Amino acid sequence: MDEVIRVEGLTKNFGDLRVLRGIDCTVSASEVVCVIGPSGSGKSTFLRCLNGLEEASGGRVLVHGTSVHDNHTDIDTLRSEIGMVFQRFNLFPHKTVLENITLAPTKVRGVSPAEAKQRAHDLLVKVGLLDKIDAYPNQLSGGQQQRVAIARALAMQPAIMLFDEPTSALDPEMVGEVLNVMQTLAEEGMTMVVVTHEMGFARRVAHRVLFMDEGMLVEEGSPEAVFDTPREERTRRFLANVL
Amino acid sequence: MDPILWFGWFRADIIAEYAMMFWHGLQITILVTLICITQGTALGLAIGLARLADARHSPARQICRYLLRWPSTVYVSFFRGTPLFVQILLIHFAVLPLFINPADGLIISGETARSLKQNYGALLSGILALTLNSGAYISEIFRAGIQSIDRGQIEASRSLGLSFWRTMYHVVLPQAFRRMLPPLGNNAIALLKDSSLISAIGLAELAYTARTVAGAYSRYWEPYLTISFMYWILTLGLAWAVKRLEARYGRGDTR
Numbered sequence: 182m183d184e185v186i187r188v189e190g191l192t193k194n195f196g197d198l199r200v201l202r203g204i205d206c207t208v209s210a211s212e213v214v215c216v217i218g219p220s221g222s223g224k225s226t227f228l229r230c231l232n233g234l235e236e237a238s239g240g241r242v243l244v245h246g247t248s249v250h251d252n253h254t255d256i257d258t259l260r261s262e263i264g265m266v267f268q269r270f271n272l273f274p275h276k277t278v279l280e281n282i283t284l285a286p287t288k289v290r291g292v293s294p295a296e297a298k299q300r301a302h303d304l305l306v307k308v309g310l311l312d313k314i315d316a317y318p319n320q321l322s323g324g325q326q327q328r329v330a331i332a333r334a335l336a337m338q339p340a341i342m343l344f345d346e347p348t349s350a351l352d353p354e355m356v357g358e359v360l361n362v363m364q365t366l367a368e369e370g371m372t373m374v375v376v377t378h379e380m381g382f383a384r385r386v387a388h389r390v391l392f393m394d395e396g397m398l399v400e401e402g403s404p405e406a407v408f409d410t411p412r413e414e415r416t417r418r419f420l421a422n423v424l
Numbered sequence: 425m426d427p428i429l430w431f432g433w434f435r436a437d438i439i440a441e442y443a444m445m446f447w448h449g450l451q452i453t454i455l456v457t458l459i460c461i462t463q464g465t466a467l468g469l470a471i472g473l474a475r476l477a478d479a480r481h482s483p484a485r486q487i488c489r490y491l492l493r494w495p496s497t498v499y500v501s502f503f504r505g506t507p508l509f510v511q512i513l514l515i516h517f518a519v520l521p522l523f524i525n526p527a528d529g530l531i532i533s534g535e536t537a538r539s540l541k542q543n544y545g546a547l548l549s550g551i552l553a554l555t556l557n558s559g560a561y562i563s564e565i566f567r568a569g570i571q572s573i574d575r576g577q578i579e580a581s582r583s584l585g586l587s588f589w590r591t592m593y594h595v596v597l598p599q600a601f602r603r604m605l606p607p608l609g610n611n612a613i614a615l616l617k618d619s620s621l622i623s624a625i626g627l628a629e630l631a632y633t634a635r636t637v638a639g640a641y642s643r644y645w646e647p648y649l650t651i652s653f654m655y656w657i658l659t660l661g662l663a664w665a666v667k668r669l670e671a672r673y674g675r676g677d678t679r
């Protein structure tokens with residue numbers, strides 16, 4: 182399988198706090214990897230290192246063979262290949278849904294406004310929000326905002342999508358609509374790394390589950406292996422708490 | 425002209441006699457204010473960004489610190505920490521002659537310098553002083569405005585592949601600008617009023633006009649009341665314009 186992301190010995194410190202303590206892993210094309218673990222274990226930090234939002238303290242991250250944290254890397258071009266969806270949506274409040282989606286394609290990729298609009302149109306159909314095309318983010322529910330955020334990331338036609346707890350800030354009745362969009366995306370063959378507390382989603386959609394604790398990858402394997410027959414004591418304890 | 429008395433004491437004929445002079449003074453006041461608002465905003469943006477400049481790697485890190493953050497901090501501290509009146513005098517009588525001087529001006533000398541100083545000296549110094557001063561205040565407004573934008577906005581924009589400057593231009597500044605409008609409006613109003621201080625170096629704006637008229641007739645109510653109303657109407661106009669802008673840029677506001 183094509184290797185899309187390779188992480189080698191990745192460490193990250195915030196001052197004296199060692200948040201990532203040497204992470205090695207790879208992600209293949211069209212693979213869906215879910216990252217689970219207790220709060221503060223470094224999941225978000227790990228994800229943010231993958232697109233260079235966070236500097237690495239040691240080790241390296243390669244995306245399509247390009248080193249993310251190398252000073253000579255054109256980080257903007259690299260990032261335009263990697264979509265990211267945040268827990269708190271982070272839509273641009275001063276722009277309409279359409280403008281949120283077309284901003285990056287027109288400014289970064291040089292896509293013509295007409296084509297960008299067509300693309301936004303298609304993506305909004307896909308996430309079921311075409312009727313909100315001219316709305317401002319504050320006129321949308323949390324679930325709708327998150328679906329727009331996914332459409333915004335997809336508008337760059339990225340090779341990889343990163344999700345950082347995309348449903349954690351949502352009211353329970355809105356979690357499903359966002360997970361459905363993500364599942365569709367996974368079924369279409371998108372390469373995805375998803376930090377999530379939604380164990381049902383991980384079990385259903387993930388090809389592989391990574392369990393992180395205290396900045397280390399403690400266990401990884403198929404959802405069945407990790408959820409049903411965890412090898413590590415720490416994994417068992419975590420799963421006992423959340424399931 | 426025969427004296428015209430309003431309410432038994434207000435010599436309206438004095439105002440009528442000097443109407444042209446008031447009109448010119450008003451134009452100068454408006455001109456100076458508009459130029460200083462524009463330049464002060466541009467300068468304030470630059471200084472505000474300089475005060476926030478930071479980088480992860482050397483040598484950019486050191487450049488940001490010693491060539492951008494330190495000088496801009498000292499600049500802001502100086503112009504906010506000394507009286508505008510003193511700054512105007514300093515610039516007009518000490519700084520400007522250094523650069524524009526018939527004998528040995530650093531930029532302009534000779535006959536050009538003489539006539540320039542004669543005709544436009546006060547205007548130049550006044551605009552320069554007021555621009556430098558308001559730039560310092562406006563930079564603080566920009567700094568606070570930019571810092572008030574949620575980090576998540578910047579991260580979302582950068583993760584889409586927008587560069588730092590594009591992120592500033594399309595994401596951060598438009599949102600910051602909306603929040604900065606009320607303080608920027610206050611600043612513009614303060615600037616309009618402060619422009620009266622330039623009369624001290626002989627610029628024929630509104631306050632100077634009033635002083636001239638007062639001197640000619642030894643009447644004080646008429647000229648000063650007149651320009652008070654003119655300033656008042658101008659500040660009301662500015663406040664109204666800011667309100668309009670707020671409404672215009674308030675779309676998508678989360679309140």
Ligand SMILES: Nc1ncnc2c1ncn2[C@@H]1O[C@H](COP(=O)(O)OP(=O)(O)OP(=O)(O)O)[C@@H](O)[C@H]1O
Nearest residue numbers: 195198200218219220221222223224225226227346
């Ligand atoms: N910018 C930062 N500065 C200092 N410490 C940080 C910073 N970001 C994260 N940390 C710390 O790093 C640790 C890991 O944080 P991280 O956000 O990666 O955890 P997480 O696994 O995503 O947790 P959660 O499930 O609560 O989101 C935490 O102890 C956090 O306080």
Ligand SMILES: [Mg+2]
Nearest residue numbers: 224225226346
């Ligand atoms: Mg997190």
